[in-house]
Amino acid sequence: MPNSDIRQSIHDILRDLRNLDGLKQLFWSELNYERVNDPLPIRGWIDAATNALVENPLLFAASGNREDFHVLYARLNSEKLLLGLERPVISALLNEHPYALFVFSNASQDHWHFVNVKYDTDAKRRKIFRRIVVGPHERLRTATERISMLDVETMQKTLFGLDALAIQTAHDDAFDVEAVTEQFFGYYQVIFAQLQKDLRKQTRDAQWAHDFAQQFLNRLMFLYFIQRKRWLGDDTDFICNFWDTYKKSGAPKDSFYRDWLSVLFFEAFNNQFQAGRSDRKHLPKKFLDALALAPYLNGGLFAGNGLDTKHPVKIGDDIFVALFDRFANQTPGFFERYNFTIREDSPFDQEVAVDPEMIGKVYESLVNVTTEGVETEDQRGNAGIFYTQRIEIDLMCRLALVDYLANHLGEKFKALIYQAVFAYDDADKQAADKALAQVKLWVPINELLRKLTACDPACGSGSFIVGMLMVVDDLQARANKQMEITETVYQRRKRIIGQSLYGVDVKDWAVRTAELRLWLQLIVETDLDAAEMKMQPLLPNLSFKLRVGDSLVQQVGGIIFNVDHAHSVVPAPLKRKLTALKEEKLKFYNDVRSSKFKSEQAVKKEELNIFREILDARKEDLDKRVRELKREIAKPPEQMSLLGMETSKGAEQLNLFMKQKQEDLETAQDELTEVESARTALRTTQDVPFVWDIAFVEIFEDDEKGFGIMVGNPPYVSDENIADPTLAMADLTTENRREYRGKLSEAVAEAYPHFFGYKHGIPKYRKLDGKSDLYIYFYFLGLKQVNPNGSFCFITSNSWLDVGYGKDLQEFLLTQSHVKMILDNQAKRSFKNADVNTIIALLAPPMLAKSSSSGKTARFVMFRTPFENVLSPVIFQEIEKAHERKSTPEYRVSPINQSDLLREDIAQISETTMSSVEKYQGGKWGGKYLRAPDIYLRLMDESKVVVPLGSVANVALGVMSGANDFFYVEVKNWNKSQKTAVCINRVGYEFEMESEFLAPLVKNPRDCDSLWLSEEAIRQHAFVCRKEKAKIRGMFALDYIKWGESVRVNIRQGSQKGDSVKGFHSLPFFNNKRNWWMLANSEQAHIVAVKALNDIHKHAFVDFQTLVDQRFYGLESKTSDNTYLVFAMTSTLWILSKEIVGRANLGAGALDISTWDLRKTLVPNPEFLKRQISNPKAALNKFKGRHWVSVEKEINQPDRRALDDMVFDALKLTRGERDAVYEAVVELVKKRLEKAGSV
Incomplete structure (x- = not known):
């Protein structure tokens, strides 16, 4: 039977599924199970x-060599298919049936769930349940496609x-x-592009066409969600039937939106529909009745706005x-194919x-659709918007909530709070x-939940707000x-949104998308009758x-706005006004x-x-x-006498007193300014843009002075x-x-003037x-919006942990805040479509830790398994208790005192020939404390025999x-007698x-395929002229410059x-460069190192000096003996150090080594080796x-082993320690590359 016929027969069975006979036909006949x-x-x-079942479950089908894959059926003792009833039944069956599909029906057998429990080799991990829903009002296209994939005859068999x-x-x-x-996204983009193109053709307004298309499709998707509630004419297929009636009505072509949908959008949903109007006679009576009873949606998504009125639509x-x-040449239409x-x-x-949630993902996918309706690589990258996975959102919201509650209730209750917040199953809850009731914590927890305020400062489509x-x-x-306390789910959620949840985004249509998702979270639990929905x-x-x-x-009127709330006292009359405003x-x-x-204005x-x-x-x-x-x-x-200072100490105390008062005066004057x-x-x-202090005046002038939780995923925008x-x-x-970059820098400085x-x-x-990525500014300015007892949790690129521009943020956090946890995951990337690797940072607001931040412990956690496997209170309780480096199969935690972190990267910097000051240089937090194996930390302690490369080599x-x-240039022929060349x-x-103006050039990484690089192997040269034009008159060099x-x-x-x-x-590159040539x-240098590495680590040694392109570094020994330096760099220890110190934040898997990184890599000290x-x-x-090969093969090459043994002998490493070096190198490279392909 052709595949299309099989699918049709499966579709027909699912459509008519009303008893066990249909289910048996599906699996025994169509899907070929025993x-x-x-x-x-x-x-x-x-x-x-x-208690959940009407009768004993049934094993009714099986397959596999031993018939040990089972299809199990259970009939629930309920007319509703409730997840809370299904989960305990599956849990009871799983032990005996680890390979299985679970099929549930309600008591009447007219609604069905096909449930897959995603297989995991670790039986103790929390299981992920995934279900396909089948019923009288469900769209079955997707269900048919996915269930057809269960046919055992189509599965790939082995010889066994x-x-x-x-x-x-x-x-x-x-x-x-x-x-x-992903399939839904792809189809959605096709529809979006066509609609946007049509609208742009009508108006020649590209931006409006983009925004209106997005708004319209959002509105239409919302209808698909709410018609499931039967709120539109008691019809779960209302919108499609509305369209079918329009087609049969003889209405003018292309008038469905204008004369039918617009009535629903702007009249019915706004409680303004009048069925008796003469211009509504074209609507059949059943739809007039449905529109008259449509729920009142209170404006927002269906309120007419500037997009609706700017152009005729x-x-x-x-x-x-x-x-x-x-x-796509198939029935039904796009929206009709999917269950909503x-x-x-x-x-x-x-x-x-x-x-x-898919609305949010659609928003992310449409950021890189231009106003032409085509994709461009740059647009989403410029916007920096990448959708955060649900698991990460859930984890971050729970961590922030635990932190918030513990900050108020005390650290001694933190374990209990973890247990409560990270409880997913009913038994755990x-x-x-x-346990919370026994220590009488429910009253304070209830109070804290009701006064909680949480904000996402770059909310996008609202994922973190919905997650919270x-x-x-x-x-x-x-x-x-x-x-x-009695509250319906609807009442409770509506109150939480109204009292506790806030968001900001620069994109208007992103905010509209976030609104839509919050509204849907309300209506999912709403069971109001028609009269209530109208009133x-x-x-x-x-x-x-x-x-x-x-x-x-x-910025208001050209002034960067920043008001310090920490020491402000609002007068009582104004407090009353604030209360009234709230x-x-x-x-x-x-x-x-x-x-x-009566209006937003x-x-x-x-x-x-x-x-x-x-x-x-x-x-x-x-x-x-x-x-x-x-x-x-x-x-x-007078002050002296008031203070009662002793005469002998008076002068000294007076000086101190005067100095403090002068500082207080300057601070007050600055704030006054x-x-x-x-x-x-x-x-x-007249037109004041968004300003935190004004838009949320009731938050910042309240006693709390800021939000209780700041959580989010700020945009990923590089400095350029x-x-x-x-x-x-x-x-x-x-x-x-x-x-704008200048304004950002000033805004941060003004937020923290001291x-x-x-x-x-x-x-x-x-x-x-100046190289700071945009998210760095979000860290500084986001922390500013958190109240002193609040919590801050961001997911961002991990770059700031290791690169030079992260040092300001590192120093700020170490001295002004508390780095509670930095979480990384070596098993799985958080963003599929972003060339970036991420970390989760849980931080304290600056004011909370200002007086004692140096005594705090920072915890760096590298998870070895995807986050969904570690959403457990026990794991985070263990991490919180760890006071020294600890490894388990799930994670490794490195607790470090913040004062130690600060001290180890402070250096003496000369400011003048006569003086120097201590300055923080920035640490390699990601390399040392997340990725580094234990053997590396052992080698770091050998400060005399293992040294930073920058201390023994000049790195350029x-x-x-x-202008390449x-x-x-390439040299075609050398004329050695004339000392010239044809190029x-x-x-x-x-x-x-x-010839004097030509220098050999290493341009391509292939030039460094071997350790020894010959002059003949270099394919390119560079034109190098350091002379003024007057000094090269009559020479070929001047002719070339003139050309x-x-x-x-x-x-x-x-x-x-x-x-x-x-x-x-x-060219712009040469602006203000007089001698541009x-x-x-x-x-030039004798040693060449490659800047970006995959699984092969390359460097080269030449007997002559050569130039290198910007994708390389040129190195020379500071002691003029390059041989021992190259010997040290060829040791596997240097590969290990590069893997740790380099930036592994390139999601494509490459390891990037900056100049700063390279100087910090560790090598055996050449002077010691001598x-x-x-x-x-x-x-x-x-x-x-021979050529360099992949690290996994390289460490087994006889020449490398011989060289390494000489180094390891000199360092007195044991056999176990030597093996640990090799194992660590292979594992680091493997994890880096695996993570790149993990999403």
Whole structure:
């Protein structure tokens, strides 16, 4: 039977599935499993499992060589298929049936779940349940496709047949939610691109077309979710039936959106539909009735906005045909192919369907769809948006909540809090809840949950906000039960969103997507009747929970906005106004009709007015403070007498006293200047953009002074791509990019003036490294928004742990904060589509640890298994208790005192010829404490015999020419008698050149395939002229320079990419370089090291000096003896050190070694080796005639083993320690490359 016919027959069986006969036909006939039909005993089962069933479960089908893959059926004693009933039944069956598919029906056998338990070799790990739902109102296209994959006849057999594990693997693939997600994304992008193209053609407004297309498809997807609740004409297929009726009505072509959908969107959902209007007669009665009873959704997603009114909108019928009828030459249409489930999966219970989380993933996927409707690699990279996996979100939200609760309740209760927050199963929750009750913690936990405020400063599609909602809601429900508080799920979630959850994003449509997901989390648990849905708005107004704006640069009227709340005291009348504002905003959130504010603008105006009054009050307090300090400073004798100082110590105490008062005065004056600048800016600016202090004035002027939790995944934008996110890409220039980076740097310095030495109006202060990626600024400015007892948890690139630009953040955290945990995972990457590796950072807000941060313990944790396997309270309790390095099969933790971390990377830096100061140079936290094996730490202790490469070698970055087409040439012929050569450059220009201006050049990593590099093997040369033009008159060199200044050249990068200029000297790279032909970084060297490495570690030794390209480093020994240096670098110890010190943050698997990194790599001290080894060159000569090979093979080469033995003997390493070096090197390379392909 053809495959399409098989699928149709499976579809028909699923459609008509009403009893066990249909199920047996499906597996026995269509999917080719063996017939069994044996009831199973339930003796010894727990009550939760036995009580869930109508009758004993049935083993009705099997397959495999030994028929040890089983298909099991269980009939639940309920008309609803509840996950809480299924899980204990599966748990009871799994021990005897480890390879199985579990099929559940409700008592009436008209609703079915096909449940796959993803196989794991470790039976103790928490299982991941994945289900396909089949029922009368389910769309069966995806179910049919996935269940068809269970046919054992189509599974790949071996010579020994088909074993149970192979069948289980095929089942695991069939239930792969990610595969369904990716298919949905691909189809969605096709529809989106076509709609966007049509809209742009109508209006020639590219940005509007993009945003409107996204908004429209969001609205339509929302309908698919809510029609499952039967709220639209009691019809789970309302939208498709609405469309079918339109097609048969004889309505004008392309009028479905204008005359049908718009009525639903803007009238019915806003409680404004009037069925009797004459212009509604085209709608059949059943739809008039449905629209009249449609739920009141309180604006938001379905409120008309600027996108709806900016242009007349026409959406062609062809778009709706693709959505509902026929897509990609197949029926049905795109949306009609998928089940839409309102419930967002937990990490361990997943439905093979489209859930609201996919809206967030769609948002991420559409960031790299241009206004032309095509993908570009740059756009999402520039936006830096990459979707965080559900497991990581859940883990981070739980860690932050544990930290928040422990900060308030005390560390002694932390183990219990872990137990409660990391409880997933009902049995675990019951045990944890009982333990909390025994120590009477439920009352304070309930209070803390109700006053919690959590924010994501770059919320995107709202994944972390939804994640926090789910975690808090679960714990709040349990608190309510313990305290006998009555709240429906809808009431509880609505209150949590209204009181506790906040978000900010610069993209308006991202915020709209986040709103949609929060609304869906409410309606999934809503069981209101029609009358209730008309009387009160079903959805809250989220306008003041989720704000649009730039989280980083708070600028009003040209003034960087930053107000210090730490020492502010709000007067009682203003506190009453704040309380009233908070209450009115909550009313606006619940129902705009009940609030005194009837529009968003009215609320924003009140926020601004109150903030102005707060600034006025603060100015008055500061004026008074400044006057008092000036008086105290002007009258020191009186102060002396008041203090009762002893005469003998009076002068010394007076000096100290005066110094402190002077510092206090300067601080007060600086703050006064900031406040006055802010008052001026607010007085003269009409349209105030997003400012934290204004938008969330009730948060920052409350007693807590900030958010309780800050959590998120800030954008991944490299330094060269940082730009004002409020500007369109077409408007970005080199100048406004530089200006925005300057504003970011100033915003950070102004937030922490003492740390950065910042004073208002004075341009000289400590600035962040210009190479800092955007997320670095989010760390600094995000921490600023957390209250003193709050918690901060980010997932970001791991670069800052090891690269130079991370040193400012490291020093700040070590001296001002507490690095509670840095979590990495060597088993799995967090982002599939980002060339970046990540860590999770759990940090304390600066104020919490300011006085004693040096005594805190930082914990660096490398997990050896995916995060889903470590979501356990026991694991994190063990990590918290660890006070020395500890390894388990699941993780390795390295606890380090923060003062030690600070001390080990402080160096004496000369500021003048007469003085030096201690400065923090930045640590290799990722290399040393996450990736480094134990043997490496042992070698680090040998400070005299193992040294940093930079202490024994001069390390120079290779040539960055700016114009390779000019500087890099090939020599065709040498004329040794004339000391000239015939050359050809990269654009094909042939010329003659004096030999003195040609230097050998290592350009390609293939040039370093061997340790010994001969001059003949070098393929390219560089034009190197360090002379003025006057000094080379009459020489070929001058002729070549003149040619370079006359030829047309295309610009290949930057904002002018694609433009053509006259002469290489006109390229932007050579701006302000008068002698442009003088090649920078043109020092030659005898040793060459490769900058980026995969599984082969390369370096080369030459008997002559050569230039190297920017992808290499040139090295020379500081003692002028390169042989011992090369000998040291050829040791496997150097490979080990590079793997640890280098940056493993390139998601593609490459190891990047910066100049800073290379200097920090450890090598055996060449001076020490001189005393131990007499003939190093003999050992190096053995490497001649062979190429470098992969590390796994390299460490077994006889020449390397012989050299290593000489080094290891000199270092007195034991046999076990030598083996540990080799094992560590192989493991580090293997894990680095495996992680690159793990998602």
